[in-house]
Amino acid sequence: MRSWQRFRQSYFFYSFKRDPVALGSFSIFFFLFMVSIFAPLVAPYNTYDTSTYDIMDAELPPSWMDDGEERFLLGTDIQGRDLYSTMIYGLRTSVFIGVGAVLFQAILGIIVGLTAGYLGGRVDSTLMRIADIQFSIPYLIVAIIASAIFQLAFGVGRFEELALPLLIVIIGLSEWPKYARTVRASVLGEKNKEYVEAARVIGLNRRLIMFRHILPNTMTPVLVISTIQVAQAIMSEAALSFLGLGMPVTKPSLGSLIKAGFEYVFSGSWWITFFPGILLVTFTLVIILFGDWLRDVLNPKLYKG
Amino acid sequence: MFAFIVRRIIQAIFVMVIIAGIGFTVQNKLGDPVRDMVGERVSVAEREALRDKLGLNDPFLTQFGRFVRNAVHGDLGISYFHNKPTVDVILSKAPATLELVFGSTVMILVLCFPIGIYTAIKPKTWFSRFVMGSSTIGVAVPVFLTAITLIYIFGVELKWLPSYGRGETVDIWGWDTGLLTADGLLHLILPSISLSSIMLPLYIRLIRSEMMEVLETEYIKFAWAKGLRRYRVWLVHAFKNTLLPVVTVFGVEIGILFAFTLLTETVFQWQGMGFMFLEAVERSDTALLVAYLVVVGVMFVVINTLVDIAYGFINPMVRITGAK
Numbered sequence: 341m342r343s344w345q346r347f348r349q350s351y352f353f354y355s356f357k358r359d360p361v362a363l364g365s366f367s368i369f370f371f372l373f374m375v376s377i378f379a380p381l382v383a384p385y386n387t388y389d390t391s392t393y394d395i396m397d398a399e400l401p402p403s404w405m406d407d408g409e410e411r412f413l414l415g416t417d418i419q420g421r422d423l424y425s426t427m428i429y430g431l432r433t434s435v436f437i438g439v440g441a442v443l444f445q446a447i448l449g450i451i452v453g454l455t456a457g458y459l460g461g462r463v464d465s466t467l468m469r470i471a472d473i474q475f476s477i478p479y480l481i482v483a484i485i486a487s488a489i490f491q492l493a494f495g496v497g498r499f500e501e502l503a504l505p506l507l508i509v510i511i512g513l514s515e516w517p518k519y520a521r522t523v524r525a526s527v528l529g530e531k532n533k534e535y536v537e538a539a540r541v542i543g544l545n546r547r548l549i550m551f552r553h554i555l556p557n558t559m560t561p562v563l564v565i566s567t568i569q570v571a572q573a574i575m576s577e578a579a580l581s582f583l584g585l586g587m588p589v590t591k592p593s594l595g596s597l598i599k600a601g602f603e604y605v606f607s608g609s610w611w612i613t614f615f616p617g618i619l620l621v622t623f624t625l626v627i628i629l630f631g632d633w634l635r636d637v638l639n640p641k642l643y644k645g
Numbered sequence: 646m647f648a649f650i651v652r653r654i655i656q657a658i659f660v661m662v663i664i665a666g667i668g669f670t671v672q673n674k675l676g677d678p679v680r681d682m683v684g685e686r687v688s689v690a691e692r693e694a695l696r697d698k699l700g701l702n703d704p705f706l707t708q709f710g711r712f713v714r715n716a717v718h719g720d721l722g723i724s725y726f727h728n729k730p731t732v733d734v735i736l737s738k739a740p741a742t743l744e745l746v747f748g749s750t751v752m753i754l755v756l757c758f759p760i761g762i763y764t765a766i767k768p769k770t771w772f773s774r775f776v777m778g779s780s781t782i783g784v785a786v787p788v789f790l791t792a793i794t795l796i797y798i799f800g801v802e803l804k805w806l807p808s809y810g811r812g813e814t815v816d817i818w819g820w821d822t823g824l825l826t827a828d829g830l831l832h833l834i835l836p837s838i839s840l841s842s843i844m845l846p847l848y849i850r851l852i853r854s855e856m857m858e859v860l861e862t863e864y865i866k867f868a869w870a871k872g873l874r875r876y877r878v879w880l881v882h883a884f885k886n887t888l889l890p891v892v893t894v895f896g897v898e899i900g901i902l903f904a905f906t907l908l909t910e911t912v913f914q915w916q917g918m919g920f921m922f923l924e925a926v927e928r929s930d931t932a933l934l935v936a937y938l939v940v941v942g943v944m945f946v947v948i949n950t951l952v953d954i955a956y957g958f959i960n961p962m963v964r965i966t967g968a969k
Contacts, residue, residue, distance in 0.1 A: 473656075478903070479904075481907075481941065489671055489675075492931065493675055575785075578787055582911070583911055602912070606801060624785040
């Protein structure tokens with residue numbers, strides 16, 4: 341309760357209340373996030389259950405159009421699934437992969453950055469060289485080639501079963517250097533401060549100093565890049581799925597819905613692409629807007645790279 | 646400086662060995678050259694004999710050495726589907742991708758400077774506000790959505806522009822170009838716009854913020870005080886100093902542009918390297934996939950090494966931090 345009180349009186353909360361962009365983007369983000377978490381309760385149909393939909397309902401337009409049906413608010417996709425429900429489940433998959441991939445890359449990057457920054461010397465130069473080298477190749481190329489290799493290794497059927505955890509690993513592996521660099525930069529700023537020296541003097545071991553004393557003080561920049569990274573990861577996932585290297589159409593994410601709909605745009609079924617596309621753009625946009633605001637308010641010394 | 650260049654080259658070689666190692670492992674574990682050559686119908690004993698003859702039962706390092714030696718000589722195996730050397734397949738697709746990157750680079754360069762400068766000079770006009778707003782949204786729109794929207798508007802509804810393929814191409818000394826025919830240029834418009842849409846917002850913002858910073862400096866105030874004409878101050882005095890950061894970023898961004906050609910090529914069925922790569926994945930054409938990996942790897946390593954060495958000449962700081 342005390343900490344809630346402190347939070348409410350903080351400058352952070354004050355400026356949040358006063359900024360319409362921050363307030364708006366965060367509310368939309370929070371709403372969509374909740375919808376995706378409680379998807380089974382919100383969505384009218386369970387699109388993972390093949391018995392709930394019928395191929396005869398395929399490609400129905402949204403309900404307000406001429407051929408639309410009351411049952412399907414935003415129409416149906418090519419397999420006859422309710423588009424509205426499919427989108428909610430798709431958003432859930434995208435959110436899950438986005439957050440999972442960011443957690444994965446953050447853990448990897450923080451460990452590397454903390455070790456490199458605190459130990460210094462040869463460990464530092466080796467680890468950061470690896471990060472630099474990977475950073476010089478665009479993350480999308482890394483992710484695309486990695487998923488192509490995984491798809492060959494597992495075969496298409498097995499890859500589709502394992503797509504969710506594999507995508508988290510792939511996107512995580514392709515973007516960890518950003519965290520490593522950011523964390524290292526702030527560790528270098530922290531490690532010569534007095535509290536670290538004091539901890540060293542009273543004889544704490546290195547791991548304790550690194551993770552309990554320095555790490556909490558590097559969390560601000562990590563928090564700031566994390567919001568942008570979630571948006572980035574969701575977009576990477578959408579790109580991979582669009583290329584057919586991500587989530588299969590049976591367990592669609594927003595990207596694979598757009599991919600499935602793209603082939604039908606030419607025959608006039610624009611809604612299968614349009615609504616998931618709008619949802620994807622809205623979701624990433626509010627995260628980016630909120631992330632920008634966060635960066636301005638917390639104003640950490642970010643590693644510009 | 647010499648030591649710095651040597652160190653950078655050693656690092657580049659090291660990276661190449663790692664990329665070759667990944668490529669070799671993929672080929673070795675996932676592909677089957679014997680199947681690629683003879684199909685499934687040959688008996689096990691004959692296949693074993695062929696494996697021996699091809700040296701596929703040799704120790705790992707011997708095979709890897711052979712892989713690297715062949716790669717250096719430009720031999721990265723035979724594509725299972727195209728039935729041609731993989732390097733030839735990739736080289737025949739490269740012009741399409743390079744022209745796409747070229748087209749969108751031209752588009753970015755032509756648009757970003759005037760718009761960036763205008764929004765910096767007149768930040769309050771409705772056009773500037775519109776540009777800044779749409780560039781915020783533009784960052785969040787994935788390139789394939791831009792591409793689909795463009796196809797739907799200009800290809801399907803208005804029928805103004807062709808929406809897939811490269812159109813008519815001319816062969817000039819083995820370079821299959823679409824830049825010299827009217828049809829080819831028309832086909833290039835939509836893909837270039839879509840591809841440039843990822844970088845354009847970033848560049849406009851970069852130029853705008855640099856320009857605004859420069860306009861606050863003392864020497865610009867001095868230029869105003871001297872009574873120079875407005876356009877001279879803006880375009881000669883201020884603009885020149887916004888160029889350096891833009892040029893430094895450009896080297897890196899070209900690589901990102903290349904990465905996004907994969908998406909653009911898929912949407913527009915543009916017969917380039919990215920399209921070929923995705924087809925190779927679909928057909929499990931391991932040799933072609935590995936060749937693509939190695940070629941792209943070489944490309945990025947060479948570009949990055951050259952850019953780093955160039956920075957080393959321009960900015961001595963890089964040499965010093967590199968030494969640590």
